[in-house]
Structure formats: C-alpha cells, structure tokens
Amino acid sequence: xxxxxxxxxxxxxxxxxSIAKSPKVDKIYCAPGNAGIADLAxxxxxxxxxxxxxxxxxxxxxxxxxxIGMDDPLVGGIVDVFEAKGLKVFGPRKNxxxxxxxxxxxxxxMKKYNIPSAAYEVMHSPEEAKAxxxxxxxxxxxxxxxxxxxxxxxxxxxxxxxxxxxxxxxxDKKFGDSGNQIVIEEFMTGREVSVLSFVDGxxxxxxxSAQDHKRAGDGDTGLNxxxxxxxxxxxxxxxxxxxxxxxxxxxxxxxxxxxxxxxxCGIIFFGLMLTGNGPKVxxxxxxxxxxxxxxxxxxxxxxxxxxMEACVNGTLDQVELEFEDNAAVCVVLxxxxxxxxxxxxxxxxxxxxxKDKDGYYCFxxxxxxxxxxxxxxxxxxxxGITAKGNDLKEARANAYAATEWVTFANxxxxxxxxxxxxxx
Numbered sequence: 001x002x003x004x005x006x007x008x009x010x011x012x013x014x015x016x017x018s019i020a021k022s023p024k025v026d027k028i029y030c031a032p033g034n035a036g037i038a039d040l041a042x043x044x045x046x047x048x049x050x051x052x053x054x055x056x057x058x059x060x061x062x063x064x065x066x067x068i069g070m071d072d073p074l075v076g077g078i079v080d081v082f083e084a085k086g087l088k089v090f091g092p093r094k095n096x097x098x099x100x101x102x103x104x105x106x107x108x109x110m111k112k113y114n115i116p117s118a119a120y121e122v123m124h125s126p127e128e129a130k131a132x133x134x135x136x137x138x139x140x141x142x143x144x145x146x147x148x149x150x151x152x153x154x155x156x157x158x159x160x161x162x163x164x165x166x167x168x169x170x171x172d173k174k175f176g177d178s179g180n181q182i183v184i185e186e187f188m189t190g191r192e193v194s195v196l197s198f199v200d201g202x203x204x205x206x207x208x209s210a211q212d213h214k215r216a217g218d219g220d221t222g223l224n225x226x227x228x229x230x231x232x233x234x235x236x237x238x239x240x241x242x243x244x245x246x247x248x249x250x251x252x253x254x255x256x257x258x259x260x261x262x263x264x265c266g267i268i269f270f271g272l273m274l275t276g277n278g279p280k281v282x283x284x285x286x287x288x289x290x291x292x293x294x295x296x297x298x299x300x301x302x303x304x305x306x307x308m309e310a311c312v313n314g315t316l317d318q319v320e321l322e323f324e325d326n327a328a329v330c331v332v333l334x335x336x337x338x339x340x341x342x343x344x345x346x347x348x349x350x351x352x353x354x355k356d357k358d359g360y361y362c363f364x365x366x367x368x369x370x371x372x373x374x375x376x377x378x379x380x381x382x383x384g385i386t387a388k389g390n391d392l393k394e395a396r397a398n399a400y401a402a403t404e405w406v407t408f409a410n411x412x413x414x415x416x417x418x419x420x421x422x423x424x
Contacts, residue, residue, distance in 0.1 A: 001022075001024050001025050001026060001027075001064040001065065001305065002025075002026060002027045002028075002029070002061060002062065002063050002064050003019055003025055003027070003028050003029070003063065003064065003065050003066070003067065003305070004028075004029045004030070004031065004044070004054070004057070004058055004061075004063045004065075004066040004067070005019065005028065005029070005030045005031075005033075005037075005041065005066075005067045005069060006030075006031055006048050006054060006066065006067065006068045006069055006070065006073060006078070007030070007033075007048060007068070007069030007070040008030075008032050008033055008034050008037075008048070008070075009034070009069070009070075009290055009365045009366075009381075010290055010291055010293075010294055010332075010363040010364065010365035010381065010383075010384040011069050011070075011287075011288050011289070011290035011291070011293045011294070012030060012033070012034075012037060012069040012070075013034065013036050013037050013294075013363040013364050013365070013384075014288075014293040014294045014297045014298070014361075014363050014384075015067060015069055015288065015293065015297065015304075016028055016030055016037050016040050016041050017040065017297070017298075017361070017363070018297045018298075018300065018304040019067070019304055019305060020040045020041075021303070021304075022303045022304065022305040022306075023303075024303070024305050024306075025305060027042070028040060028041035028042070029041055029042050029043075029044050029057075029061065029063070030042070030043055030044065031043070031044035031045075031046040031047075031048065031054060031057070032044065032045060032046060032047060032048070034364045034365070034366070034367050034368065034378070035364055035367040035368050035369050035375055035378075036351070036362065036363065036364025036367055036383075037364065038369075044057060048070050048072060048073045049072060049073055049076060051073065051076070051077070051078045051081040051082075052081065054066070054078070054082075055081050055082050055085050055087060058082065058085075058087050059085060059087065063087070064088065065088050065089070065090060065305070065308065065309065065312070066082060066087060066088070066089045066090065067089075067090045067091070067308065068089065068090065068091035068266075068287070069287060069288065070287065071097075071100055071101075071147055071285065071286060071287055072147060074091050074092060074094075074097040074100075074101075074266075074286050074287060075094070075097045075098070075100065075101035075146075075147060075286070076094070077093070077094035077097075078091070079091045079092060079093045079094065079097075080093050080094050088312055089312070090265075090266060090308045090311060090312055091265070091266040091267075091286075091287070092264050092265055092266040092286050093262075093265075095261075095262045096257060096262045096263065096264040096265070096266075096286070097286040098262070099253075099257065099262075099264065099268070099284045099286050100147070100269075100283075100284055100285045100286035100287070101146060101147060101286070102145055102146060103143045103144070103145045103146075103182075103183045103283070104122045104145050104181060104183055106283070106284050107120050107122070107183055107185075108122075109253075109256055109257075109260070110281060112256070113252055113253075113255075113256040113259075114252075115248065115249055115252050115253060115256065115281060116248055116249065116278060116279065116280040116281065117280050117281045117282075118141070118185045118186045118187075118188050118273075118280060118282075119185070119186045120183050120184065120185040120186070121183070121184050122145075122181060122182075122183055122184075123166075123170075123181060123182050123183075123184055124181050125170070126166050126167070126170045126171050129142075129166045129170060129182060129184065130163060130166055132184060133159060133162045133163060133166070133184070134159070136159075136162070136184070138156065138157055138158055138159065138162070138187075139155060139156060139157045139187040140155075140156050140162055140184060140185070140186065140187055141153065141154070141155055141156070141184070141185040141186070141187050142154040142156060142162065142165040142166065142169060142182055142183075142184055142185075143182060143183040143184075143185060144169050144175045144178040144179045144182055145178060145179070145180065145181045145182055145183060146175070146176075146177060146178030146179075146180075147175075147178055148175035148178045148179075149175075149226060151175070151223075151224045151225070151226070151339065152169070152175050152178055152179070153224065154168070154169070155187065166182070169182050170182060188273045188275050188280060188282070189273075189275065189276075190273045190274045190275040190276065191211075191234075191236040191273070191274040191420075192211060192212070192271065192272065192273055192274075192282065193209050193210075193211055193234045193236060193237045193241075193272045193274060193279075194209065194210045194211060194212055194230075194234075194269060194270070194271055194272070194289055194292050195207070195209050195210075195237070195245070195250075195269075195270045195272060196210070196267060196268075196269050196270075196288060196289065196292060196293075196296055197250065197267065197268050197269075197270065198266075198267060198307055198308075198310075198311050198316060198319075198321070199254055199264050199265060199266060199267070199268050199311065199316070200265055200310060200311040200312075200313075200314050200315070200316035200317075201254075201258065201263035201264060201265050201314060202254065202258060202263070202314070202317075203254075203316040203317040204250050204251055204253075204254045204268070204316075205307075205316055205319060205320070205321050206242075206246070206250060206321070207296050207300065207321060207323070208232055208233045208296055208299060208300075208323045209232060209233045209234040209237035210230050210231065210232040210233070210234060210289070210292040210295055210296055211230060211231055211232075211234045211236075211418075211420065212227045212229075212230045212289065212291065212292060213227065213228045213229045213230065213414060213416075213417055214227060214228070215228070216228060216334075216338065216339060216414075217414065218414050218415055218416045219416065223339055223340065224339070225334075225338065225339045225380075225381070226290060226339070226380075226381055227289070227290060227291045227292075227332065227381075228331075228332045228334065228381075228413070228414045228417065229291065229329070229330050229331045229332050229384075229413075229414055229417030229418070230289075230291045230292050230294070230295050230329075230330050230417070231295060231327065231328065231329045231330070231392055231395065231396065231417065231418040231421065232292070232295035232296050232299060232327065232328050232329075233327065233392075235392065235421060236274055236420075237274075241274060241279055244278060244279055245270070245272065245279055248279075249270065249272075249279065249281060250270065253268065253270075253281075253284070254268070264286075265311055265312065266286065266287070266311065267285075267286065267287050267288050268284060268285075268286065269284065269285035269286070269287065269288065269289050269292070270284065271283040271284070271285070290365075291330045291332060291363075291384050294328075294330040294361070294363050294384045294386045295328040295329065295330045295386060296328075298328055298361060298386060298388060299323045299324045299326065299327075299328055299388070300321065300322070300323055300324075301322040301323060301324060302319070302321055302322055306319070307319055307321070324388075326388050326389065326390055326391070326395070327388065327389055327390070327391050327392040327394070327395040328386055328387065328388045328389075328395050329386065329387060329389075329392065329395040329396045329398070329399040329417060329418050330363070330384045330385065330386040330399065330417075331384075331385050331386075331399050331400060331403050331413055331414070331417050332365070332381050332382075332383070332384050332385075332413065332414075333381075333382050333383040333384075333385060333403060333406060333408075333411055333412070333413050334380055334381050334382060334411075334412045334413065335366070335377055335379070335380055335381075335382055335410050335411075335412065336410040336411070336412040337380075337410070337412075338380030338381065338412065339380055342380055342410065343377070343410055344366075344376070344377055344378050344379070345370065345376045345377065345378070346376055346377045346408050346409045346410055347374050347375065347376055347408060347409075348367065348375045348376060348377060348382070348383075348406065348407075348408045349406070349407050349408065350405045350406040350407055351364075351375060351383070351406060353405040353406075354402070354405070357402075359387060359388040359389075359398070360385075360386070360387050360388075360398070360402050361384075361385075361386040361387070362383055362384075362385060362386075362402075362406065363383065363384035363385075363386060364382075364383060364384075365379060365381040365382060365383060365384055366378045366379015366380060366381055366382045367379075367382060367383070377408055377410070382408070382411075383406060385399055385402050385403045385406065386399060387399040387401075387402050392418060392421040393421060393422075395418075396417070396418040396421060399417070399418075400415075
C-alpha cells in the first residue's frame with residue numbers, strides 16, 4: 001500500500017511511526033511533514049490546506065489511503081474533496097468535523113441528546129456577552145466557537161477578567177473568525193482526562209486514556225499552549241468511569257451525529273472532566289490529540305492501517321483494539337518564550353541517540369533542516385520526548401532522563417509532567 005499523511009507536527013510523526021510498522025505498507029508520503037518524519041516518509045511540498053493539490057497528488061501517485069492528521073483541513077472539508085474524486089481517505093467529512101469546528105454546535109448537540117456537559121450559553125455579539133456576564137457567577141469559562149490552536153479557552157475568575165476575555169476573543173479577534181461567536185460555560189472542577197476513539201459512522205472503539213498538560217509553566221501556570229506533555233493511561237480513568245462513559249457519552253455521541261445526518265468516520269477525541277457529579281464532556285476534537293497521540297499510539301498493539309481501513313469500510317465492529325499493559329509519558333521540548341515569541345533556526349543535537357533505544361521516541365513537531373542540512377528548531381513546540389515503562393512512574397523517569405539526550409540553545413520544558421501520578 002501507498003499512504004499519504006497530511007500534517008507536519010508531532011502527532012503526524014507519531015501516526016507515520018505507527019503506519020511504518022504495518023507490513024501492508026510499501027511507501028509513505030507526508031505533506032508537508034517535518035525533518036523527523038523525513039526519516040520514514042517522502043516529504044511532499046504541499047500545504048495541508050491545498051485540498052486540490054493534495055488530491056491531485058494522491059491521484060497521480062495512486063495513493064491507497066490518505067490520513068488527515070490536522071484539524072484545519074478536516075473542518076475545511078478536505079475529506080469531501082477526496083471522496084468526490086473517488087479517493088480513499090481517513091477522517092470525518094466537513095459536516096461531521098463541525099463537532100470540533102464549532103463549540104456552539106457541539107454544546108447544542110450534547111444538550112439535545114442529553115450527553116453530560118457543563119451548562120452554557122452561546123453569545124453572538126460582544127454586547128450580548130457583556131450583558132450576560134454582568135449577572136454571572138464566577139469563575140466562568142469563555143470559549144472561542146471555532147478552531148484556535150487549542151488556545152481559545154479562557155478561565156475567568158472575575159468580571160473584569162471575563163470582560164477582557166470578550167474583548168480579546170470577539171473584538172480584537174485574537175483567533176480571527178473563531179471568535180465571531182463564543183460559548184460561555186459554567187466552570188467545572190475535577191480531573192481532566194482525554195480519551196481517543198476510532199469511529200466508522202456507527203461503531204466506536206475506545207483507545208486507552210491519557211492526560212494532557214496545557215499550561216506553559218510548572219504547576220499549571222502561565223499561558224495556554226497546544227500541550228506541554230502528556231501521560232497514558234490516566235490512573236483516574238477507573239473502570240467505573242469507563243462504564244459510565246460507555247453508557248452515557250461515547251456511543252450516544254456517535255448515534256447523535258448519525259441522527260443529525262452527519263455520520264462520523266475517523267477519530268473522536270473526548271476531553272472529559274471527572275466532576276463530583278460524574279464525568280462530563282469538556283470538548284470534542286475530530287482528530288488525534290497532540291501530544292496525546294504520542295503516548296497512545298506507541299502502546300497500541302493493532303496494525304493502525306487495519307483499524308483505519310475498517311473505519312473507512314464501515315467494518316469497525318469486527319475490530320477489537322489492544323493496548324500494551326504498560327505506560328508512556330511524553331515531555332515536550334519547546335522553544336523558550338513559547339507560546340508567545342521565540343527564536344527559530346537554532347541547531348538541535350542528540351536526536352540520533354533514540355535510534356537504537358527500544359521504548360524511547362523522539363517525535364519531531366517544529367523542526368527543519370537548514371541549507372547546510374543541520375537539524376534546527378522551526379516552531380514553538382520542537383520535540384516530543386516519549387518513553388514507555390512498566391508503570392507511569394517508571395515511564396515518567398525514563399522520559400525525563402531522555403530529555404537530557406537532546407540539547408538546543410533555547411530548550412524549555414515543564415518539569416512536572418505526570419506529577420499527578422503521585423497523587424493517584
């Protein structure tokens with residue numbers, strides 16, 4: 001088989017790494033990819049939003065399956081373009097990717113189908129939002145309706161903070177049109193857990209759990225980022241939580257989308273809050289999480305190509321997912337200053353150390369080769385250092401030890417990824 005993966009981050013490197021293990025696969029392409037992915041796939045100089053260019057490439061190269069890693073092309077309708085040309089593609093169509101593309105849509109869906117989530121209201125103008133907040137209780141959560149690189153969520157402890165948030169999202173348009181409308185949501189407390197799943201439109205298969213760390217600084221301080229690290233499985237995702245979610249959240253979401261005439265095929269990422277009143281949905285994503293994919297996929301026993309084909313062919317009911325009885329931790333090495341301003345083009349040393357280390361992974365996120373062929377930084381999140389272990393504590397120790405193998409001048413990392421493990 002020939003497979004094309006669309007994307008350029010750590011998530012796509014993890015996907016390509018899993019695909020490369022499949023005996024079915026002869027050739028992998030990645031558009032646009034990065035310097036790490038280039039070790040496993042041929043890079044294609046096409047942007048993820050160049051739908052026609054990507055489809056034409058898939059036709060020319062007789063690609064057997066295209067895997068869409070990123071949210072923007074999915075929400076933009078890349079799957080529809082590929083399907084219209086008779087090309088096999090893994091990911092939800094535009095009318096299903098709205099599950100991630102619009103917070104208002106997903107909240108309304110959960111309300112309509114009685115899927116547990118926080119109470120909310122949708123605001124269509126700054127004036128409407130400000131009037132609502134004048135009477136609200138705090139803390140409260142503001143969410144940009146559309147895609148915002150995982151950063152369009154503001155937790156506001158006071159009215160002043162909330163009014164500033166409305167200004168930022170709806171007036172200053174920090175995230176562009178994503179802030180044309182916002183969701184104002186009750187603030188929930190509890191443990192956050194991420195659960196990824198494969199879906200074929202009617203059947204859902206749950207992957208192992210994970211937990212992300214969004215804030216830039218130790219102790220969950222600083223600005224929201226795309227994710228500074230993650231671990232899998234979550235010790236807080238108990239058998240009781242799993243049973244509740246299977247009964248009231250997972251299949252109900254798939255059935256709700258089908259009932260709305262939006263059958264979902266691909267990955268549904270469930271962001272959950274384990275509240276005192278039971279698990280509730282924080283958010284949906286329509287693709288693998290980043291960096292959740294970096295700890296979930298290395299633990300999956302199944303041939304990922306078999307599972308993806310089953311989703312596309314509608315035969316997922318014949319697949320049982322299997323995961324290793326171990327743990328994995330990913331620590332993101334970022335450029336100092338991320339997510340605000342940071343330098344690029346800084347040489348990176350030590351990535352080759354991982355090539356002969358079983359159970360250790362160096363997933364590239366923001367990397368490139370300069371004109372001299374030297375590996376350099378090319379983004380805020382540079383590398384995802386992932387390690388497995390017999391349990392979470394061992395995996396965490398292994399991952400942090402492995403972060404020392406890599407150096408670059410403005411290297412920055414959190415030192416408390418997975419610290420919650422000690423409290424479990």
